[in-house]
Amino acid sequence: MSTRRRLLTWTAGGLVAGSLLPRVHRAHAVPTLDLHLWLEEQEAFLLDHQVSSGALQGPYRSSLQPYFSNWAAMGLAAADTASSREALGNYIEWFLAHLNTAAEDPYGIAGTVSDWHYDVDTGVETNTGEYSSTDAGTTVPMITAFDAYRTGDVDLQHLVMENLASYELMAKATCEPQWGVRNTDHLCWARPDSKMKYVQDNAVVYRGLFCLAWLEGEAGRPEQQSYYHNKAEQTRLNLIHHLWHEERQNWSWGKGVNELKVSDPATAFMPDAWCQYWVQHLKLLPASNRRSVASWQAYSRAWPRWMHNEIDNDFPHTEMAWTACQMGEQDNAITLLHTCREKYAGNGWALPWYNAEAGHSMRTARRLIDAGHG
Numbered sequence: 001m002s003t004r005r006r007l008l009t010w011t012a013g014g015l016v017a018g019s020l021l022p023r024v025h026r027a028h029a030v031p032t033l034d035l036h037l038w039l040e041e042q043e044a045f046l047l048d049h050q051v052s053s054g055a056l057q058g059p060y061r062s063s064l065q066p067y068f069s070n071w072a073a074m075g076l077a078a079a080d081t082a083s084s085r086e087a088l089g090n091y092i093e094w095f096l097a098h099l100n101t102a103a104e105d106p107y108g109i110a111g112t113v114s115d116w117h118y119d120v121d122t123g124v125e126t127n128t129g130e131y132s133s134t135d136a137g138t139t140v141p142m143i144t145a146f147d148a149y150r151t152g153d154v155d156l157q158h159l160v161m162e163n164l165a166s167y168e169l170m171a172k173a174t175c176e177p178q179w180g181v182r183n184t185d186h187l188c189w190a191r192p193d194s195k196m197k198y199v200q201d202n203a204v205v206y207r208g209l210f211c212l213a214w215l216e217g218e219a220g221r222p223e224q225q226s227y228y229h230n231k232a233e234q235t236r237l238n239l240i241h242h243l244w245h246e247e248r249q250n251w252s253w254g255k256g257v258n259e260l261k262v263s264d265p266a267t268a269f270m271p272d273a274w275c276q277y278w279v280q281h282l283k284l285l286p287a288s289n290r291r292s293v294a295s296w297q298a299y300s301r302a303w304p305r306w307m308h309n310e311i312d313n314d315f316p317h318t319e320m321a322w323t324a325c326q327m328g329e330q331d332n333a334i335t336l337l338h339t340c341r342e343k344y345a346g347n348g349w350a351l352p353w354y355n356a357e358a359g360h361s362m363r364t365a366r367r368l369i370d371a372g373h374g
Contacts, residue, residue: 030331031338035365035374038337042358042365043079045349046072047087053125054090057118058355064116064125066095067132068356070140075359077147078366085153092148092159095141096166106130107192109180111169112138134181135188136201138170139208146211149218161219167212168224174205175231186234187242187255197255199243199275203282206235236284240291249294251275265302269311273302277323287326296327307335309343315352316340318361325367333364334373 049057049072056069069091076088095113102110106129117126131137145167148156173180174188181189187197188205209232216225243252245262253271254261265273276299279285285292303311306320318340321333340361344353368374 030334033334033338033341033374035334035337035369038341038365038374039079039362039369041345042075042362043081043084045358046076046355047083049355050087050090051118051125052123054087054094055116055118055125056091056355059351060354061120062118064118065132066098066113066115067137067140068354070095070144072355072359073144074147075362077144077151078359078363080151080366085151085156088148088151089153089156089159092141092144092156092163095144096163099166099169107134107180109134109173109192111166111171111173113141133190133194133201134173134192135190136204136208138173138180139205141170142167142208142212142215143204146214149215160215164215164219164221167215171209171212171228171231174209174235175228185242186231186238188235195257196261197242198271199239199251199253200271200278202235202239202243203279203284206232206239206284207282209235239279239284244291250298251279251295265298269303269313273299273311274317277320280326281319281323283326287328292327296323307332307339309336309339316344316357316361318357318364321364322360322367325364325371330368330371330373333368337361337364 046056049061051057051064055064056072057064058068058072059065073088073091076084076091098113098116100110100112100114102108104114105112112131112134114131115128117128118124119126145160145163149160174182176182177184181192183189183197187202190196190198190201209228213225213228213232216222216228242255243260245252245260248262250263250265252260252262253275261271263272263275265276276295280287280292280296287293300306307324309316311317316336318336321336324330324333324336340353340357344350349358365374
């Protein structure tokens with residue numbers, strides 16, 4: 001089980017028109033929420049969790065886990081202030097400076113980044129030699145780079161472009177079978193020693209390679225752009241082919257060596273329900289696609305009060321709000337953020353609020369603002 005899945009089970013206890021529009025589970029009254037203030041507060045939260053090296057603390061003050069930190073860094077891009085862009089650049093520099101060589105990686109794969117332990121008293125950072133996943137871990141930073149470039153900040157754009165070779169090194173793990181985890185069916189194991197192809201991880205792979213292809217296009221490198229676009233598209237099409245369950249009309253949460261892991265969203269939030277919206281979160285398909293509609297409906301039927309964070313997991317999961325925006329449910333997205341303010345602001349945004357939640361929520365707030373809310 002990946003670090004993310006261990007963490008998330010730790011406390012377990014009008015885009016679409018016409019007949020395709022899913023039933024919207026709206027709150028009885030949409031709360032008032034200052035989204036600009038939300039961005040300011042969450043930026044302050046992340047800046048308070050950035051150490052002098054540029055790393056972002058999280059989920060705990062003593063941990064520097066790049067998978068989560070990359071989602072947080074996307075929030076800094078969404079805030080798009082001088083201070084958030086500076087913090088984003090410092091984080092990307094830290095990340096790129098910590099790429100493993102093949103000799104440093106536990107599986108001999110160059111371009112990964114380990115989780116690090118942070119000593120809050122001394123500021124010393126110690127490599128744990130471990131990480132939660134190879135597949136998503138090497139591709140989520142490409143989404144961060146994409147978001148950083150699209151801020152328009154010249155320094156960030158230069159930082160991303162001058163390090164394209166590093167992102168290409170990361171991509172080898174999920175593009176070339178001899179280097180890492182990609183299978184002949186174009187889907188990826190989570191790690192070489194974890195023989196499971198998770199729908200969420202592979203959706204991250206798709207989105208990361210899509211973003212890398214886009215950056216290659218911006219760099220005027222059509223051959224590389226075509227290569228990564230094709231790899232992303234192979235991942236996308238085979239994810240649909242192997243993990244979409246037509247009879248159940250939802251996403252199977254994974255596929256082992258010989259077994260498909262079918263989902264019953266009403267049984268458990270993770271992984272059965274969780275994976276239903278992550279695929280849409282990562283834009284594998286348009287919101288109007290029948291699979292997008294059906295999987296969001298399956299999730300919403302199973303957890304109809306998700307916008308009040310009433311799920312069988314104590315973490316906020318603000319990525320639900322980001323997905324809701326894509327599915328045309330802005331009111332419900334606002335309700336979830338308001339629920340989080342009521343639950344976590346009073347305790348200083350302590351756990352289970354952490355850096356990735358801040359990042360997802362900031363991206364949501366920016367999208368809502370751009371749509372005319374708040």
